[in-house]
Amino acid sequence: xxxxxxxxxxxxxxxxxxxxxxxxxxxxxxxxxxxxxxxxxxxxxxxxxxxxxxxxxxxxxxxxxxxxxxxxxxxxxxxxxxxxxxxxxxxxxxxxxxxxxxxxxxxxxxxxxxxxxxxxxxxxxxxxxxxxxxxxxxxxxxxxxxxxxxxxxxxxxxxxxxxxxxxxxxxxxxxxxxxxxxxxxxxxxxxxxxxxxxxxxxxxxxxxxxxxxxxxxxxxxxxxxxxxxxxxxxxxxxxxxxxxxxxxxxxxxxxxxxxxxxxxxxxxxxxxxxxxxxxxxxxxxxxxxxxxxxxxxxxxxxxxxxxxxxxxxxxxxxxxxxxxxxxxxxxxxxxxxxxxxxxxxxxxxxxxxxxxxxxxxxxxxxxxxxxxxxxxxxxxxxxxxxxxxxxxxxxxxxx
Amino acid sequence: xxxxxxxxxxxxxxxxxxxxxxxxxxxxxxxxxxxxxxxxxxxxxxxxxxxxxxxxxxxxxxxxxxxxxxxxxxxxxxxxxxxxxxxxxxxxxxxxxxxxxxxxxxxxxxxxxxxxxxxxxxxxxxxxxxxxxxxxxxxxxxxxxxxxxxxxxxxxxxxxxxxxxxxxxxxxxxxxxxxxxxxxxxxxxxxxxxxxxxxxxxxxxxxxxxxxxxxxxxxxxxxxxxxxxxxxxxxxxxxxxxxxxxxxxxxxxxxxxxxxxxxxxxxxxxxxxxxxxxxxxxxxxxxxxxxxxxxxxxxxxxxxxxxxxxxxxxxxxxxxxxxxxxxxxxxxxxxxxxxxxxxxxxxxxxxxxxxxxxxxxxx
Numbered sequence: 001x002x003x004x005x006x007x008x009x010x011x012x013x014x015x016x017x018x019x020x021x022x023x024x025x026x027x028x029x030x031x032x033x034x035x036x037x038x039x040x041x042x043x044x045x046x047x048x049x050x051x052x053x054x055x056x057x058x059x060x061x062x063x064x065x066x067x068x069x070x071x072x073x074x075x076x077x078x079x080x081x082x083x084x085x086x087x088x089x090x091x092x093x094x095x096x097x098x099x100x101x102x103x104x105x106x107x108x109x110x111x112x113x114x115x116x117x118x119x120x121x122x123x124x125x126x127x128x129x130x131x132x133x134x135x136x137x138x139x140x141x142x143x144x145x146x147x148x149x150x151x152x153x154x155x156x157x158x159x160x161x162x163x164x165x166x167x168x169x170x171x172x173x174x175x176x177x178x179x180x181x182x183x184x185x186x187x188x189x190x191x192x193x194x195x196x197x198x199x200x201x202x203x204x205x206x207x208x209x210x211x212x213x214x215x216x217x218x219x220x221x222x223x224x225x226x227x228x229x230x231x232x233x234x235x236x237x238x239x240x241x242x243x244x245x246x247x248x249x250x251x252x253x254x255x256x257x258x259x260x261x262x263x264x265x266x267x268x269x270x271x272x273x274x275x276x277x278x279x280x281x282x283x284x285x286x287x288x289x290x291x292x293x294x295x296x297x298x299x300x301x302x303x304x305x306x307x308x309x310x311x312x313x314x315x316x317x318x319x320x321x322x323x324x325x326x327x328x329x330x331x332x333x334x335x336x337x338x339x340x341x342x343x344x345x346x347x348x349x350x351x352x353x354x355x356x357x358x359x360x361x362x363x364x365x366x367x368x369x370x371x372x373x374x375x376x377x378x379x380x381x382x383x384x385x386x387x388x389x390x391x392x393x394x395x396x397x398x399x
Numbered sequence: 400x401x402x403x404x405x406x407x408x409x410x411x412x413x414x415x416x417x418x419x420x421x422x423x424x425x426x427x428x429x430x431x432x433x434x435x436x437x438x439x440x441x442x443x444x445x446x447x448x449x450x451x452x453x454x455x456x457x458x459x460x461x462x463x464x465x466x467x468x469x470x471x472x473x474x475x476x477x478x479x480x481x482x483x484x485x486x487x488x489x490x491x492x493x494x495x496x497x498x499x500x501x502x503x504x505x506x507x508x509x510x511x512x513x514x515x516x517x518x519x520x521x522x523x524x525x526x527x528x529x530x531x532x533x534x535x536x537x538x539x540x541x542x543x544x545x546x547x548x549x550x551x552x553x554x555x556x557x558x559x560x561x562x563x564x565x566x567x568x569x570x571x572x573x574x575x576x577x578x579x580x581x582x583x584x585x586x587x588x589x590x591x592x593x594x595x596x597x598x599x600x601x602x603x604x605x606x607x608x609x610x611x612x613x614x615x616x617x618x619x620x621x622x623x624x625x626x627x628x629x630x631x632x633x634x635x636x637x638x639x640x641x642x643x644x645x646x647x648x649x650x651x652x653x654x655x656x657x658x659x660x661x662x663x664x665x666x667x668x669x670x671x672x673x674x675x676x677x678x679x680x681x682x683x684x685x686x687x688x689x690x691x692x693x694x695x696x697x698x699x700x701x702x703x704x705x706x707x708x709x710x711x712x713x714x715x716x717x718x719x720x721x722x723x724x725x726x727x728x729x730x731x732x733x734x735x736x737x738x739x740x741x742x743x744x745x746x747x748x749x750x751x752x753x754x755x756x757x758x759x760x761x762x
Contacts (some may be wrong), residue, residue: 294484297484297487299484302450303472303477304472304498304549305471305472306472306497314497315486318486319486319487319488321488
């Protein structure tokens, strides 16, 4: 089959599956499990009996599969399987009680019960997917960070991976660079986003300007890196410079420079790429926040004698402070995870290494999953507090 | 001591004219109320005085000085906004001190001014709170306090009571009246759509309608001698009744024969012989109507009777659909008037006559 066709089929199956799941599960809930009508005590009892049969049927099928899959139920895996089936029985038993109850039921009770179950129906696929692709890997990475690969398997090595990592100068270089990124990029992106949001608010072509500044958001990090690599490109002195930066530099009489190999400076040249991308994001969010400021407070400040700068810094910025914090922390999260830009432009050479790229190096180049996992855990440790703060802020914003 | 003088002031947005030919003299120490239906431009006029809207025509003087192009802060005005417009991130103290800090006053001066204003407005216990921790009435007082500390020549109020509940509105209205009394030399301009606020607070009322000023006068002048039908119907509740009719006798007093054989009515308004036979509208306030002994005046059947105890409201619903009912407000209790045919009249001094919408008194 043609790859494009394969992609299309995948999309159809995926989207169809989602739609099918939601339609079918809600249909089952509203038609069979809890229809919106009253049942007499006898009917309820009959429905309860049917429910109980299903209740035992589903786990027993699971146990049977367990038997088929594993050699015997009396292994570690088999035990886990039994625990899972047991938990399922318990859960379904409670659900059985909740759904059918005892004695006569009314339509109103059925509707309200169905509406209590419905959110879980919608949440279930997301929860399963998140558990499988996010929660499980976190724990598995944590476990792997304490193991070492040996021929034919692995062994538990305690904190050796961490101590080895700590003794590597490349790791500390990555840490230092990450901190540098952490201070520069969120600050610059937020500040520029705020300035752009304020300046474009009043001019006639403001929307066009906003669109242009927002556009980099639509470009992948790797794409942006390729573009900027061309901007920093260097040619021998006798040739025409195709890199914008070198073209300007040479026109002022300088020698063409390999910008990305200049230590310390090259990290900032990489940061520019991320700032270029994230400014659009900051601008859009902050622009909406600025619009939300009550016009009358600004007018009151004008009457009080405030000039444009005072109004901006003393009236507007404090009022959108919660939004600024959210934008700042969101960009901080992106920065901590930054990988693509460094990978595509310098691959961590010339002193530009960052944690995510270090992890990639260890995991996929050196095939050292232990140290790679340890690096991943360090990144997660750095991200978590900011993530918690961000979620809290966002919640407060919503209130 | 600051009076205001508006000369041919106009406002237009592009081709759309909102206000024109506004001529108004406001003396120092007056409390002027701008009143009018929504959309009449009363808030716009206030904002033009404040300097928040550009004046597109004419001249505005404050204290004898043309201020058309003077920024708001230098006009010597302070404004209370409809939504209070408190700075949500500042404490009550900082809200009040903001303008003074911008004016580069010393810390001591600022502190004295803020504490004095807080004292007057009973806000001292709340100085450290944020606006969101205050009730509506307290926020209102902070907004007023923010004006007081600046000691402006002119206070501007933009519908300051419209966000308060009914009981608080009455209380705050009294507070504003007392505030005015405590500062007799300060000019205040107050915008409202509530005629009760206008009648109770104003030293003079400016009624705005149709892009211009309908009438300027003391509350009782407006009530007793409205210049035109709009003012007549806008001031007073229930609104003044208007009856179409034809002048049948002229002179010191004018006699009008009401249309649809509703009888004759005499007004104390003078008219000239040239007015004979002209079509006019007769205006009588519901509270001025009484049952006539001799069978003259408006004749109608009581369709609805409302007994309120202190007064009795009688509604005469006209046959023609879409016309407002004629309302009479009789003092005291009257039983069993419903369904009766009554002759209603009023003493000639209370009968207003409008020709082409304008009162005969102001021709």
